[in-house]
Amino acid sequence: xxxxxxxxxFLQETTTADITRLLLSIADGTRTLSHAVRNLGVLNLGGSMxxxxxxxxxxxxxxxxxxxxxxxxxxASGVCAGYLSEENEDIVTLDPNGGYVVAIDPLDGSANxxxxxxxxxxxxxxxxxxxxxxxxxxGDFLQHGHRVVAAGYALYGSSTILVFxxxxxxxxxxxxxxxxxxxxxxxxxxxxxxxxxxxxxQGNLSKFEPVAQQFIxxxxxxxxxxxxxxxxxxxxxxxxxxxxxxxxxxxFLYPAAKGEKRGKLxxxxxxxxxxxxxxxxxxxxxxxxxxxxDIQPTELHERCAIIIGCKDMVGKYEEFAQAVAAV
Ligand code: P6P
Numbered sequence: 001x002x003x004x005x006x007x008x009x010f011l012q013e014t015t016t017a018d019i020t021r022l023l024l025s026i027a028d029g030t031r032t033l034s035h036a037v038r039n040l041g042v043l044n045l046g047g048s049m050x051x052x053x054x055x056x057x058x059x060x061x062x063x064x065x066x067x068x069x070x071x072x073x074x075x076a077s078g079v080c081a082g083y084l085s086e087e088n089e090d091i092v093t094l095d096p097n098g099g100y101v102v103a104i105d106p107l108d109g110s111a112n113x114x115x116x117x118x119x120x121x122x123x124x125x126x127x128x129x130x131x132x133x134x135x136x137x138x139g140d141f142l143q144h145g146h147r148v149v150a151a152g153y154a155l156y157g158s159s160t161i162l163v164f165x166x167x168x169x170x171x172x173x174x175x176x177x178x179x180x181x182x183x184x185x186x187x188x189x190x191x192x193x194x195x196x197x198x199x200x201x202q203g204n205l206s207k208f209e210p211v212a213q214q215f216i217x218x219x220x221x222x223x224x225x226x227x228x229x230x231x232x233x234x235x236x237x238x239x240x241x242x243x244x245x246x247x248x249x250x251x252f253l254y255p256a257a258k259g260e261k262r263g264k265l266x267x268x269x270x271x272x273x274x275x276x277x278x279x280x281x282x283x284x285x286x287x288x289x290x291x292x293x294d295i296q297p298t299e300l301h302e303r304c305a306i307i308i309g310c311k312d313m314v315g316k317y318e319e320f321a322q323a324v325a326a327v
Contacts, residue, residue, distance in 0.1 A: 003183040004184030007023075033121060047114070054301060074094055082094060098128070102124070108120050118240030122238070124145070126140065127149055142297040150165065167280070170189045170278075170280040195230075195245075196227055198219045289321065
């Protein structure tokens with residue numbers, strides 16, 4: 001069977017040499033993590049460390065391993081000036097002569113590691129704003145999502161799939177287990193419209209903002225014309241739930257809790273990268289009130305509510321939100 005174009009060839013044809021170098025470095029890291037996820041017991045990478053990260057979460061061994069692998073490879077790329085990770089309290093200057101900064105969740109969904117459910121890596125890349133040759137600063141990272149130069153995720157599931165955009169559509173590359181190379185499997189992905197799937201932690205429904213409750217009530221009510229009730233699918237790993245959304249359509253939600261503006265997921269290295277590739281795939285991503293890519297970040301690890309997926313379902317959520325706001 002004819003394989004798709006390899007990742008290096010595709011990047012050389014579609015983006016700059018520096019972005020190619022950085023994306024290939026991150027891709028190298030995802031190959032190492034793919035192997036680690038599949039060989040957890042053998043590599044003694046299962047379970048947790050006696051460490052709590054900035055998020056107040058117990059650090060899984062694989063979280064720490066993933067963060068170190070990706071940070072070293074970003075540094076080795078020669079174009080990455082700075083690195084912000086869910087696992088690090090503050091930013092890190094890697095190569096003062098680099099022109100870009102990376103914001104990353106090295107291993108998203110790590111609670112799923114020990115049950116062999118899908119986990120992933122989520123990343124976004126901005127051009128640095130601070131002078132080349134010196135250290136990076138917070139301003140390099142606190143940039144609008146619409147200024148992203150590249151973003152994406154790697155899914156470590158039944159396959160390892162790298163999904164990314166450099167601003168010219170969203171593309172998917174599958175890792176060939178035989179030669180450990182990425183080959184293009186989907187070009188110019190478009191999220192299917194008229195979704196019939198909603199994805200959120202239903203157990204938290206009573207805690208979410210009233211608009212979310214109204215929207216879910218609409219999703220589960222009977223209406224033949226719009227094929228409702230819709231189906232609930234929830235993996236509890238953003239990368240897994242978003243990959244299904246790219247392939248089958250639907251909407252993923254982690255709304256704000258009642259009385260809150262922000263949700264659980266992190267703006268810089270979960271919501272912005274997912275919003276960027278979703279819009280490149282014809283979808284939509286809001287925090288309930290505004291476009292995710294238009295939010296001005298103010299803190300490195302700030303949280304954000306997110307409703308993301310096919311335009312029609314996100315648009316329906318907006319209708320409910322506008323009706324509530326009009327009261
Ligand atoms: P909950 C995983 O911990 C994560 O950050 C995302 O990958 C996932 O979508 C979400 O949290 C799950 O959160 O509260 O439903 O367990």
